[in-house]
Amino acid sequence: MIKKMMIILSSCLLMLLTSNMTQATMAKKGEHPRKPPQEAIDACENKNEGDAVSFITKRGDEKEATCQTLPDDESLLVAVPNVRERPRREQ
Numbered sequence: 001m002i003k004k005m006m007i008i009l010s011s012c013l014l015m016l017l018t019s020n021m022t023q024a025t026m027a028k029k030g031e032h033p034r035k036p037p038q039e040a041i042d043a044c045e046n047k048n049e050g051d052a053v054s055f056i057t058k059r060g061d062e063k064e065a066t067c068q069t070l071p072d073d074e075s076l077l078v079a080v081p082n083v084r085e086r087p088r089r090e091q
Helices: 002-028 039-045
Strands: 052-056 062-070 073-081
Touching: 039 052, 039 062, 039 073, 052 073
Parallel strands: none
Antiparallel strands: 052 062, 062 073
16 A cells, blocks of 8 residues: 555655646747747837837837737737847757
């Protein structure tokens, strides 16, 4: 009986650990969508999909962009930069 309980408990613990590791891996790979910057959302306020806009980033850079809906939230219109930069790696 005790052996059976240990097997069940070990299985549950393994499933829990594997689930958490999978979520961490997905987040690291960017599979969980991030929220667009508020500046990108504000730039497309009262605009239509495909409209050309520009906005100032938090770093002070001006970005030329096009208003687009996001695949995971078609109700949200955001400014997507026309020239995309590579994401900076954190050290």
